[in-house]
Amino acid sequence: MSAQRRLHLNAFLMEAGHHEASWRLPDSNPRADFDLGHWIELARLAESAKFDSLFLADGPAITGTGEFRPPGQLEPLTLLTALSQATSRIGLIATVSSTYNEPYNLARRLASVDHVSGGRAGWNIVTSAGAEEAANFGLDTIPDHAGRYARADEFLRVAKALWDSWESQAVVADKAAGLYADPGRIHRIDHRGAHFTVAGPLNVERPPQGYPLLVQAGSSEDGKDFAARHAEAIFTAHRTYERAADFYRDIKARTAAAGRDPDGVIVLPGIVPYIGSTEREARELAQQFDDLRIPEYGLRQLAAVFETEPSAFALDEPLPAAILARPKLEGSQSRSDLIIELAVREQLTVRQILSRLGGGRGHFEFVGTPEQVAGTITDWFVGGAADGFNIMAPALPSGLATFIEQVLPILRGKGLFREEYEGSTLREHYGLPVPANQFH
Amino acid sequence: MSAQRRLHLNAFLMEAGHHEASWRLPDSNPRADFDLGHWIELARLAESAKFDSLFLADGPAITGTGEFRPPGQLEPLTLLTALSQATSRIGLIATVSSTYNEPYNLARRLASVDHVSGGRAGWNIVTSAGAEEAANFGLDTIPDHAGRYARADEFLRVAKALWDSWESQAVVADKAAGLYADPGRIHRIDHRGAHFTVAGPLNVERPPQGYPLLVQAGSSEDGKDFAARHAEAIFTAHRTYERAADFYRDIKARTAAAGRDPDGVIVLPGIVPYIGSTEREARELAQQFDDLRIPEYGLRQLAAVFETEPSAFALDEPLPAAILARPKLEGSQSRSDLIIELAVREQLTVRQILSRLGGGRGHFEFVGTPEQVAGTITDWFVGGAADGFNIMAPALPSGLATFIEQVLPILRGKGLFREEYEGSTLREHYGLPVPANQFH
Numbered sequence: 001m002s003a004q005r006r007l008h009l010n011a012f013l014m015e016a017g018h019h020e021a022s023w024r025l026p027d028s029n030p031r032a033d034f035d036l037g038h039w040i041e042l043a044r045l046a047e048s049a050k051f052d053s054l055f056l057a058d059g060p061a062i063t064g065t066g067e068f069r070p071p072g073q074l075e076p077l078t079l080l081t082a083l084s085q086a087t088s089r090i091g092l093i094a095t096v097s098s099t100y101n102e103p104y105n106l107a108r109r110l111a112s113v114d115h116v117s118g119g120r121a122g123w124n125i126v127t128s129a130g131a132e133e134a135a136n137f138g139l140d141t142i143p144d145h146a147g148r149y150a151r152a153d154e155f156l157r158v159a160k161a162l163w164d165s166w167e168s169q170a171v172v173a174d175k176a177a178g179l180y181a182d183p184g185r186i187h188r189i190d191h192r193g194a195h196f197t198v199a200g201p202l203n204v205e206r207p208p209q210g211y212p213l214l215v216q217a218g219s220s221e222d223g224k225d226f227a228a229r230h231a232e233a234i235f236t237a238h239r240t241y242e243r244a245a246d247f248y249r250d251i252k253a254r255t256a257a258a259g260r261d262p263d264g265v266i267v268l269p270g271i272v273p274y275i276g277s278t279e280r281e282a283r284e285l286a287q288q289f290d291d292l293r294i295p296e297y298g299l300r301q302l303a304a305v306f307e308t309e310p311s312a313f314a315l316d317e318p319l320p321a322a323i324l325a326r327p328k329l330e331g332s333q334s335r336s337d338l339i340i341e342l343a344v345r346e347q348l349t350v351r352q353i354l355s356r357l358g359g360g361r362g363h364f365e366f367v368g369t370p371e372q373v374a375g376t377i378t379d380w381f382v383g384g385a386a387d388g389f390n391i392m393a394p395a396l397p398s399g400l401a402t403f404i405e406q407v408l409p410i411l412r413g414k415g416l417f418r419e420e421y422e423g424s425t426l427r428e429h430y431g432l433p434v435p436a437n438q439f440h
Numbered sequence: 441m442s443a444q445r446r447l448h449l450n451a452f453l454m455e456a457g458h459h460e461a462s463w464r465l466p467d468s469n470p471r472a473d474f475d476l477g478h479w480i481e482l483a484r485l486a487e488s489a490k491f492d493s494l495f496l497a498d499g500p501a502i503t504g505t506g507e508f509r510p511p512g513q514l515e516p517l518t519l520l521t522a523l524s525q526a527t528s529r530i531g532l533i534a535t536v537s538s539t540y541n542e543p544y545n546l547a548r549r550l551a552s553v554d555h556v557s558g559g560r561a562g563w564n565i566v567t568s569a570g571a572e573e574a575a576n577f578g579l580d581t582i583p584d585h586a587g588r589y590a591r592a593d594e595f596l597r598v599a600k601a602l603w604d605s606w607e608s609q610a611v612v613a614d615k616a617a618g619l620y621a622d623p624g625r626i627h628r629i630d631h632r633g634a635h636f637t638v639a640g641p642l643n644v645e646r647p648p649q650g651y652p653l654l655v656q657a658g659s660s661e662d663g664k665d666f667a668a669r670h671a672e673a674i675f676t677a678h679r680t681y682e683r684a685a686d687f688y689r690d691i692k693a694r695t696a697a698a699g700r701d702p703d704g705v706i707v708l709p710g711i712v713p714y715i716g717s718t719e720r721e722a723r724e725l726a727q728q729f730d731d732l733r734i735p736e737y738g739l740r741q742l743a744a745v746f747e748t749e750p751s752a753f754a755l756d757e758p759l760p761a762a763i764l765a766r767p768k769l770e771g772s773q774s775r776s777d778l779i780i781e782l783a784v785r786e787q788l789t790v791r792q793i794l795s796r797l798g799g800g801r802g803h804f805e806f807v808g809t810p811e812q813v814a815g816t817i818t819d820w821f822v823g824g825a826a827d828g829f830n831i832m833a834p835a836l837p838s839g840l841a842t843f844i845e846q847v848l849p850i851l852r853g854k855g856l857f858r859e860e861y862e863g864s865t866l867r868e869h870y871g872l873p874v875p876a877n878q879f880h
């Protein structure tokens with residue numbers, strides 16, 4: 001690791017904040033989800049602070065019933081396309097499912113977003129673990145975990161071939177000769193695989209970044225192997241330094257074993273910072289959020305992760321033995337493992353678990369002063385547990401503004417974070433090259 | 441038809457122009473397709489002239505080989521989302537296939553575009569007639585015509601239910617009580633049909649227009665029946681007043697027979713205007729385009745429409761008898777019928793047919809002075825052959841600018857076209873209401 005190693009920071013945006021009760025805060029806009037002005041404000045705030053990118057999570061289904069929390073959101077590639085016109089430099093990473101899309105359509109959309117944003121598109125590839133999502137696409141059960149990742153792998157191979165299908169010298173545009181493009185440089189891909197048959201070529205010129213930055217967020221064994229083959233950035237959830245460092249070593253080793261440069265994979269844990277000018281103020285802030293939580297909501301979410309009913313849990317008991325003893329789920333393997341690990345390590349009741357999950361759905365919550373937040377980020381970064389962080393403000397925009405005003409100056413003082421953008425594309429912010437074209 | 445009946449005008453945009461050789465003109469930007477600046481210029485030009493909407497055609501496949509004409513384009517909903525942020529009033533109509541998309545994903549994207557544009561989204565529903573498109577989605581042959589329309593009909597029923605799935609009063613956002621939404625007003629749709637099984641609800645709040653303006657462009661029997669059930673605007677191609685008037689009467693009668701108000705369906709033929717200050721100048725302009733045409737390109741396109749090879753045609757002979765005698769195609773029925781009708785009526789050779797199709801792929805080409813263009817538009821509108829037009833400038837932006845500068849003032853002088861926008865949504869420009877919610 002060279003002296004120039006720089007921290008990467010993404011603004012992970014979510015409605016009125018990551019805390020599940022954020023919409024109830026006095027200053028919150030509870031209609032933030034469908035209010036473009038809210039998103040433009042957040043995008044410009046993050047760009048003014050020179051964040052690497054905006055990131056939006058997603059799934060093609062309603063979240064819960066809507067009773068206790070905003071249950072929907074704008075389709076993320078659409079929202080980020082709109083935000084691309086309100087910003088000029090910040091990267092734009094959308095979560096899109098490889099299970100419920102077709103590679104031709106999605107490769108084309110991502111290439112189009114990369115064109116209209118001037119090379120700022122990123123794709124967080126998810127395989128969609130939920131039963132609610134499956135039911136919107138004709139499936140009565142969640143498709144099996146390994147099968148989803150097999151499809152995702154083939155999806156990526158098809159998408160990369162499509163993005164490469166126009167060579168950079170393909171368009172000649174010789175008006176006098178009447179030759180628009182060299183057809184020998186626009187390639188059919190003629191893919192025939194287990195999941196997809198796609199002739200190509202793509203009907204979009206190769207985008208500025210070659211292809212969008214490829215991001216992955218699953219931490220199951222299948223997920224990590226997939227990441228080692230394809231991911232250029234990894235979003236991950238760890239509640240302790242040790243766990244994060246183990247993951248970091250593991251993923252870098254798997255990447256090397258897959259024949260890729262480990263420095264070409266940027267590992268970004270999430271952090272939910274509750275920031276106060278004193279530790280006591282920070283704890284009071286966190287408590288204010290926790291007091292607004294509706295336990296019934298958390299219980300339903302917990303039941304969904306474990307593919308069971310809320311009645312399977314007793315609030316003042318630990319996780320039921322039947323849950324702990326279950327074999328791997330077909331849905332959210334890494335999320336369910338993370339919750340079990342937390343519950344066992346800290347010997348928590350279900351009520352306590354719900355409190356711990358309320359802020360960031362299992363992500364690392366940190367309560368402290370700006371110096372403490374900056375110190376922890378620095379420790380993880382320097383120690384080899386992270387290449388940067390997904391900043392998950394519990395309330396938006398206020399929590400992001402506080403992080404920018406109070407924590408970023410400390411990180412900049414240490415020379416860890418950029419003062420200005422040096423490049424103009426997302427790949428340039430990450431220090432990653434435009435991929436070679438397989439047809440050259 | 442009341443005294444207040446107003447003409448509707450859409451700016452049908454296509455790369456450097458609708459004429460297939462437009463990219464070769466001295467002033468053309470041959471890289472227009474992927475140059476966002478080009479599209480923003482066109483969008484602002486059309487909005488400054490108070491056009492009802494922008495319209496983009498599309499298909500999920502490359503057009504030709506690229507040798508003779510720009511073969512690709514940005515995905516239209518992505519492009520229109522970007523343009524929504526450079527404009528504030530003009531409608532935004534994207535062509536998207538019901539054959540190669542899933543209703544949950546597409547309903548969500550369209551609702552999202554409607555949200556971020558403030559109620560300006562329109563969907564031109566196509567069933568995708570081409571073999572090249574089929575080959576990008578695992579199909580070795582074009583899916584049959586009737587089957588595509590049956591799928592489209594079910595697709596629309598699912599999409600409308602999803603758009604309706606949030607009642608307008610669903611979100612309560614009662615912070616104190618911790619009640620976000622009334623779950624009794626966010627509805628599952630539980631659709632189970634021949635093509636789709638979709639649980640719902642949509643994860644996007646009902647959009648400003650209720651649902652996007654629904655547009656249809658196929659003129660086959662299946663297409664017209666589909667339009668009578670679902671379409672609120674119809675894009676159509678007719679080369680004579682008589683044909684257009686026949687179609688107009690037919691579609692209004694079918695709409696009434698389907699139990700809908702015929703005035704709720706806006707019929708918009710395409711027109712490709714070659715405008716000169718004298719008839720002679722206009723003819724010279726049209727000739728300038730025709731001289732740049734590459735016959736080999738047109739021949740390949742003609743062969744594709746008739747699902748055959750270019751070698752099936754002889755340039756200086758009429759259409760082969762074998763083509764005229766063929767039964768209905770599975771692909772582009774209305775386009776192939778239109779070409780046959782033109783060729784037979786005017787006793788054209790293949791070479792002459794290619795010249796007639798070069799400007800607008802079969803749409804009505806009109807060569808004349810601004811007064812003549814305005815007169816023809818007025819005649820079709822007043823006589824009952826059109827409720828307005830899709831303006832298909834042979835070169836862009838120049839042909840659109842000429843139409844705006846020279847033809848629009850004449851139409852405004854007759855009181856036929858708006859001076860200013862009166863509404864802010866696309867439905868308001870068309871004088872169409874927000875549809876009732878089926879769950880109310």
